[in-house]
Amino acid sequence: MTMLGSTRSRIVAGAAGAVLIGGGIAAALLLGGEEGPHAVPPAREAPADEVLYFLMADRFANGDPTNDDGGLGADPLVSGLDPTDAGFYQGGDLAGVEERLDYLEGLGVTGIWVSPPFTNKPVQLEDSSAGYHGYWITDFTSIDPHLGGTEALESLVEAAHARGIKVFLDIITNHTADVIGYAEGDRMPYIGTDAVPYVDADGNAFDDRAAAADGTFPAVGASSFPYDPVLAAGEEDAKSPGWLNDVTMYHNRGNTTFTGEDSQYGDFFGLDDLWTENPAVVEGMTALYSDWIDAGIDGYRVDTVRHVDDGFWEEFLPGVLGAAADKGAEDFFVFGEVYDGSRAATSRYTTEVGFQAVLDFPFQGAARAFASGKGNASDLAAFYAADDWFTDADSSAAQLPTFLGNHDMGRFGGMLLEDNPGADDDELLARDLLAHSLLLLGRGNPIVYYGDEQGLTGDGGDKAARQPMFGTSIPEYVDDELIGSDATLADPVYDTAQPLYAWIAELAAVTEATPALRSGAQVTRLAEDGRGVYAFSRLDRDERVETVVALNSDDEPRTVAVPTWSRGTLTLLAGDGDATVETDDAGVATVTVPAYGTVVYQAGSGIVERDEAPAVTLEAGWDGDAGDEVDPGRLPVRASVEGDGYAEVSFWARAEGGAWEHLGTDDAAPFQVYDVVTGLAPGAAVEYQAVVSDGVGHESTSEPVTAAVPEPTVAIADPLAGGTVGVEATVVAAVAPARADTSVTISRRVAGGDWTEVGTDTTAPAYVATDDLADVEVGAEVQYKATVTQGGVSVESVIVAARAGGAKGAGQPSVPGSFNELVGCAEWWQPDCEEVAMTFDDAAAAWTLTVDLPAGSHEYKIAIDGSWDENYGAGGVGDGPNMVLELDAPATVTFLYDPLTHEATAEAS
Numbered sequence: 001m002t003m004l005g006s007t008r009s010r011i012v013a014g015a016a017g018a019v020l021i022g023g024g025i026a027a028a029l030l031l032g033g034e035e036g037p038h039a040v041p042p043a044r045e046a047p048a049d050e051v052l053y054f055l056m057a058d059r060f061a062n063g064d065p066t067n068d069d070g071g072l073g074a075d076p077l078v079s080g081l082d083p084t085d086a087g088f089y090q091g092g093d094l095a096g097v098e099e100r101l102d103y104l105e106g107l108g109v110t111g112i113w114v115s116p117p118f119t120n121k122p123v124q125l126e127d128s129s130a131g132y133h134g135y136w137i138t139d140f141t142s143i144d145p146h147l148g149g150t151e152a153l154e155s156l157v158e159a160a161h162a163r164g165i166k167v168f169l170d171i172i173t174n175h176t177a178d179v180i181g182y183a184e185g186d187r188m189p190y191i192g193t194d195a196v197p198y199v200d201a202d203g204n205a206f207d208d209r210a211a212a213a214d215g216t217f218p219a220v221g222a223s224s225f226p227y228d229p230v231l232a233a234g235e236e237d238a239k240s241p242g243w244l245n246d247v248t249m250y251h252n253r254g255n256t257t258f259t260g261e262d263s264q265y266g267d268f269f270g271l272d273d274l275w276t277e278n279p280a281v282v283e284g285m286t287a288l289y290s291d292w293i294d295a296g297i298d299g300y301r302v303d304t305v306r307h308v309d310d311g312f313w314e315e316f317l318p319g320v321l322g323a324a325a326d327k328g329a330e331d332f333f334v335f336g337e338v339y340d341g342s343r344a345a346t347s348r349y350t351t352e353v354g355f356q357a358v359l360d361f362p363f364q365g366a367a368r369a370f371a372s373g374k375g376n377a378s379d380l381a382a383f384y385a386a387d388d389w390f391t392d393a394d395s396s397a398a399q400l401p402t403f404l405g406n407h408d409m410g411r412f413g414g415m416l417l418e419d420n421p422g423a424d425d426d427e428l429l430a431r432d433l434l435a436h437s438l439l440l441l442g443r444g445n446p447i448v449y450y451g452d453e454q455g456l457t458g459d460g461g462d463k464a465a466r467q468p469m470f471g472t473s474i475p476e477y478v479d480d481e482l483i484g485s486d487a488t489l490a491d492p493v494y495d496t497a498q499p500l501y502a503w504i505a506e507l508a509a510v511t512e513a514t515p516a517l518r519s520g521a522q523v524t525r526l527a528e529d530g531r532g533v534y535a536f537s538r539l540d541r542d543e544r545v546e547t548v549v550a551l552n553s554d555d556e557p558r559t560v561a562v563p564t565w566s567r568g569t570l571t572l573l574a575g576d577g578d579a580t581v582e583t584d585d586a587g588v589a590t591v592t593v594p595a596y597g598t599v600v601y602q603a604g605s606g607i608v609e610r611d612e613a614p615a616v617t618l619e620a621g622w623d624g625d626a627g628d629e630v631d632p633g634r635l636p637v638r639a640s641v642e643g644d645g646y647a648e649v650s651f652w653a654r655a656e657g658g659a660w661e662h663l664g665t666d667d668a669a670p671f672q673v674y675d676v677v678t679g680l681a682p683g684a685a686v687e688y689q690a691v692v693s694d695g696v697g698h699e700s701t702s703e704p705v706t707a708a709v710p711e712p713t714v715a716i717a718d719p720l721a722g723g724t725v726g727v728e729a730t731v732v733a734a735v736a737p738a739r740a741d742t743s744v745t746i747s748r749r750v751a752g753g754d755w756t757e758v759g760t761d762t763t764a765p766a767y768v769a770t771d772d773l774a775d776v777e778v779g780a781e782v783q784y785k786a787t788v789t790q791g792g793v794s795v796e797s798v799i800v801a802a803r804a805g806g807a808k809g810a811g812q813p814s815v816p817g818s819f820n821e822l823v824g825c826a827e828w829w830q831p832d833c834e835e836v837a838m839t840f841d842d843a844a845a846a847w848t849l850t851v852d853l854p855a856g857s858h859e860y861k862i863a864i865d866g867s868w869d870e871n872y873g874a875g876g877v878g879d880g881p882n883m884v885l886e887l888d889a890p891a892t893v894t895f896l897y898d899p900l901t902h903e904a905t906a907e908a909s
Contacts, residue, residue, distance in 0.1 A: 036660055037652035037701060039693035041541070042521070042667045043392070046356040046399040047333050047445060049518035050166070051508050053109040055450035056407060057117055057147050058089055058132040059468045061096025068093075070146040072122060080122035080130030080146070086463040086474050087129040089122075094143070094152040096470070098159050103494050107453060107501060108508020111166040111445075113301050115407070117153060119144045121177035121238075126186070126270065127826065133407070133466070134170065135303065136177035136271070139240040140288050150295075157296040166298035168333070173285045173316065174304040175271040179238045180247055183228035187270040188254040189832060189866040190262040194761060194768035195730070196226035207763050208277040212311055213740075217279050225252035243284050251275050255832060255866070256307075260717065260732060261766035264307050269826075276312040286316050290323035299333035301359075301401075306338045306345075309765075310353050317354045333357070335401050339408070341365050344631040347389035352676050360400040360444060362386075367404055368412070370534065370553050371435035372419035377534040377553055380438075381527035384536070386629075387443070388672045391664040398519055402444040404435055404452065410465045411449065413457035413483045427555075429455070429484040430596035433503050434551060437575075437598035440507040441549045442536070443522040453501040454493040455483035469493050510574050510600060515540035516547040517600075521646070521667040525562050526550070533593055535562045539607065539646060541667070541695050546603045547573070552593035559592045565607035565646060575599035607646060613700035614642040616649065616692040620675075620707035632710040633737030634674040637663070639690045639702065641671055650691045655680055660689075677709045678737045681791025684709045712737060714744065714788040716800040717766075724805035724840050724899065725782060729771040731758060733786035733797065738764045743789045746771075750804075751780050758784075776804045778900060805899050811870065813838045813847045815895050815904075817860030817882075823851045832866030838897060847897040858885045862897050862904050876902035 062068070068091040072079035082088035094117065104112065119139035120131030134144070143150040157167045182188050197205040200218035211217040222229060229247035231238075239245050251273045256266025267273045274281050289300065300320070305313070317334060324332030335357040338346045343362055349355045366383040369375025387397035404412035412435060416428050423431070432455070439446045451469050457480050458465045467477045470492045477489045484499045495501065511517040516538040525548070526535040535550040546566045552558050564570070564587045569580050577599035583589045587608065593599055620637040622630060639649045649671040651663040663673045677686065686709065690702040718732040719725050733744045744767035745760045759769030767786070776782065782804050786797040815838065816831040825833035838847035859882040864870035873880025876898075883904060885893065891908040898904075 037650065037662075037689045037691050039648065039691045039699050040393075040650045040662055040665050041695075042398070042648060042665045043394050043396045044398060044519050045394050047331065048398040048443075049511075050111045050333075050401075050445040051108050051440070051511070052111045052113050052168070052401060052445055052447040053104055053107070053450060054113040054115075054403070054406065054447050055097065056092070056115040056133065056466055057094055057097065058092040058115075058134075059466050060092050060450050060470075061100045062091040062093060062468075062470050063095030063097070063099045064093055064148055064152075065091060067095075067145060067148050070122060070144065072145075076130075077123055077125065080132065082130070084473060086466070086476060087132075089130050089132040089146055090468045090472065092468065092470065093146065093148045094156045095148050098152075098156045100494065101159060101163055101165065103496065105163050105165065106496055106505060107448070108505050108512065109165060109448070111168055111298065112160060113168045113447065114170060116170045116172060116303070117143045117147050119240075120146075121179070122146075124178055124270075126178070131177065135172060137172060138177045138179070138238055140244070141240050141291075154295055161296065167296075168299045168301055169292065169297055170303060171289055171300045172303045173274065173276065173289075173312070174307050175268055175273050176239060176244060178267075178270040178272060179235050180229050180231060180250060180252070180272045182252070182254075183230050185868075187267070187832070188227055190254040190256060190266045191226040192261055192730075192766070192768060193253075193265065193763065194766070195770070199224050208275070209309065209311065209764060212277045212279060217277075220248050222247060224248065227252050227254060241284065241288065243280070249275055249278060249281055249284075260734075264309055264765065268304075268307075276308045282312055282315045285312075286319035286323075289316075289320050293320075293324050293327050293329055293332065298329070298331070299335070302334060302336040302355075305336035305349060305355070305358065306340065313349075313353045313355070335359065342629060343386050343389040344629045344634070347674070348631075348633075348676075350390055350395045351392045351674070352678065356395060357399045357401060357445070359447075360397075360402045363400070363402045363442075363444065364404060364409075367402075367435055367438050368415055368419070370438065370551075371431050372416060373431070373531050373553055373555075374419055376528075376530050377532045378527040378529050380534045381524045384443075384522065384524055384668075385670055387668070388666055388670075389629075389634075389674050391666050391673050392676075393662050393664050396664070398443050398522075400444045401447050402439055402442065403447040403449065404439055405449050405465065407449070407466055408461055410461035411456055411458045412452060413455055414459065414465065416483070417457055417481065425483065427596070429499060432483050432500060434553065434596045434598060436500065436504055437507065437549075437551055440504065440511060441517060441538075441598070441600065443538075448504060451493070453504050454487075454495060454498050455485045455500055456489075456493075457481050457483060506574060514538075514547055514573065514602065515543050516545065520547075523668045525564070526560055528558075528560070531555075533558050533560045535560065535591070537564060539565070541648075544606045544609075544646075544695075546607050548589065548591075548601045548603075549598070550591050550593045551598050552596060555595050557592055557594050557597070559590060562589050562591050563587060563644070564589055564603070566603035566605070567608060569604045570601035571604065573600040573602050577601075609696060610643065610645045610647075610694045610698055613694070613698040614645070614647060614692055616641050616690055616700055616702045618688060618690050618702040618705045620686075620688050620705050622710060631674070631736070632713050633676065633678040635677050635686065635707055635709065637673050637675055637688050637690075637707075639666075639671040639692070641669070641692050644669075646694055647671070648693050648695055650693070651675075652689045652691070654687050656685055678739060680709045682709050682711045682793040683791070711793055711795050712739070712742075712788050712790050714786050714795055714797045716746075716784050716786055716797055719784070719800065719802040721800050721802070722840075723802045725771070725773065725802045726805050726811065726899075727772070727774050729773055729782070729802075731769050731771055731784050731786075733761075733767040733788070735767060735788050739790045741790055742767070745787045745789075746784060747787070748782055748784045750776055750782055755785075773804050778804055780804045811864035812866065813897050813899070814863050814866060815849050815860050815897075816863050817858060819851075819853055819858045819860070822853065831863035831868055831871070837866075838895070841896075847899065848894055850892060850894045853885075853887060853891060853893050855887045855889050855891075858887065859883065860885065860895070860904075860906070862902070872897075872902040872904065876904070878902070 116134030
């Protein structure tokens with residue numbers, strides 16, 4: 001059987017001391033030398049009992065007004081300080097956080113997550129904004145003087161630790177501030193690795209990822225890139241540590257569009273994108289963040305994880321966590337940001353790549369739907385049933401940091417306003433309290449976004465969700481509605497009597513005193529169709545006392561029958577409900593939950609234990625219910641356990657000729673894992689077995705079952721069906737999973753003719769071929785398909801049909817003009833602004849863009865592929881004069897562009 005290399009984390013049975021292999025980062029687990037499948041406790045290696053508070057240091061509290069300008073003077077375009085502009089520094093600092101530790105401790109916070117505190121480029125003039133957020137770092141070795149400098153961080157850590165509060169820093173490895181420019185122009189469009197590969201110092205092309213993987217990364221120079229990187233005079237030493245000033249440490253491929261290959265290789269709006277495939281960058285970043293552990297911090301939240309290659313994380317994470325262990329920080333916790341709502345997409349970073357946890361973006365969507373009344377209570381049951389995407393030998397969904405809103409997507413209060421435009425303040429407050437109940441009482445490490453406990457809302461994401469809590473005059477902040485309060489942000493808002501603050505504090509105290517609510521198993525008990533009650537049990541496997549939580553998304557009280565493992569009296573711990581309820585002989589408790597309310601009950605004695613080991617049966621493969629997501633790089637393994645008592649199912653696997661490996665242990669039905677099989681060839685046989693335990697000595701083992709590793713999937717990602725392609729058509733195929741031996745052949749046929757091969761590509765992450773269509777008639781249908789081969793298995797994609805567009809007809813046109821900022825662009829005449837990108841209209845055989853414009857005179861041109869390199873003006877003339885649109889009144893305007901004549905028109909309605 002072909003082995004293709006694996007990063008999965010497993011315990012191998014029968015090894016001396018049981019060695020943990022692959023991409024996981026927990027320490028080796030001792031299993032007493034047992035042979036073959038056996039019971040293993042559920043993974044709780046990383047913290048699963050924190051209450052985190054995410055704050056933006058510039059916006060939470062101002063403890064030292066003398067550092068507001070960072071020592072750079074009064075000019076906002078130099079210092080970045082302008083309290084009248086939401087895009088500039090407001091004056092908050094780490095001393096302010098330290099001054100407010102009483103406030104945070106009273107809220108029940110056990111950990112503070114601080115936005116990136118490192119020294120930033122104060123202002124990026126091209127963005128008309130300042131580095132208040134912390135994501136434009138120039139000096140990774142010091143704390144920004146706007147925040148008080150390195151001594152302020154050390155003081156905060158010491159003061160927080162004295163109260164038992166941890167401190168986590170937001171860090172960035174993907175990019176630095178925008179310092180590097182290109183000789184060809186700043187912020188250029190992206191150039192792919194297939195179109196222009198990297199070359200070494202001698203001019204030989206090479207695949208950077210393959211070279212990094214096999215240890216042959218060559219010497220490179222400034223001419224190794226598709227663009228010529230340059231530093232402006234005076235910025236040669238702008239960054240620290242010094243190696244960051246070497247322009248060859250960056251990708252230098254132009255701006256990302258956040259899709260496909262350029263999502264990991266492109267600059268974020270000009271930010272210098274680090275060449276994370278380069279071993280020198282890996283070594284430098286690992287050393288840098290290993291050094292900061294000496295400040296006494298307790299962990300990192302890692303920014304933009306999915307925009308960095310897996311190979312970087314597979315070196316960086318063990319390096320930093322190993323350094324933490326060497327420095328005595330045994331519980332150091334690193335969690336990543338993977339901005340995606342898919343379980344398959346987010347879970348691979350813990351099960352394959354090696355993170356201890358990732359931010360639970362899927363939870364955010366589920367919680368919003370439930371609390372806003374837009375989803376069914378039963379949807380929560382389905383959501384939690386899919387937690388097992390995260391179950392592996394050293395981690396689980398129990399340690400995922402959960403949240404309701406943040407600095408990028410916006411505040412949860414603002415989402416409630418958007419979802420319930422007619423709701424009064426009482427309803428909005430009740431829904432907000434309900435959402436925080438789910439956040440605090442459900443599995444995971446809950447994160448409160450600063451100010452949410454004061455009912456802050458805002459008008460959207462980014463700057464609109466980054467209000468100062470210490471008073472402001474900025475109109476778009478002052479006019480914000482606060483949920484549960486008559487206050488405004490014109491004054492400081494740190495009210496400990498605010499209903500949201502009080503409720504979060506109460507729930508945090510209850511969870512602190514209740515082991516089951518901190519890291520216990522979570523088992524769904526009841527989920528009503530439509531708006532209504534979702535109820536679940538939490539159980540600590542050592543204490544074995546059940547806690548029952550019921551939440552109601554309906555606008556009327558609901559009385560429901562909730563099954564439990566307990567008998568007798570359950571006592572109210574939190575919420576507005578009966579002080580006690582009794583179970584019947586079958587363990588069913590009748591509970592009344594107020595409208596938009598929450599009740600928490602705890603049993604007076606331990607659960608009813610099983611008398612004997614339950615029977616367990618097993619099935620594997622995607623033939624069963626796949627749910628909403630399928631990942632061909634994983635194999636689902638499902639266990640059916642007899643009875644409904646508490647159970648833990650340990651899943652084991654072995655490939656042909658291999659040892660048994662522990663996949664993970666699930667402690668809540670449905671019992672399942674999603675085995676990572678990217679290291680095995682498609683079609684390979686894998687044998688599975690499960691051991692069920694009640695945790696107190698009763699165990700039984702299933703019969704083994706065998707499943708085959710799924711075939712990969714392949715699809716034409718570009719062109720889109722019905723799209724237009726030019727004389728040199730770039731055809732891109734997407735493959736899942738992208739194994740090391742992947743080869744993709746792209747073929748095409750014209751007007752029903754024979755298939756001809758366009759090209760073959762073996763380089764990840766995108767598989768590309770360039771098709772010469774010079775001899776194809778304009779308007780003719782061109783069909784493409786891709787064939788992927790892995791481990792001797794070949795799979796064909798679905799055929800995609802496009803239209804030949806003629807010379808220069810393939811590029812993506814946009815409409816840069818004097819109106820761009822009016823429709824959401826960052827600047828006037830911005831060719832790479834998404835808001836003015838055109839779409840192709842098949843019926844009109846033209847590209848179109850429709851926008852609303854005010855009265856006045858507006859000038860515009862057509863630009864191709866987000867750049868001025870190819871542009872058309874009046875009469876379709878290349879580099880021609882601006883076109884002018886006169887509007888006597890506000891109007892909806894549709895721009896049309898003909899890719900064959902290059903002429904553009906504008907129609908107002």
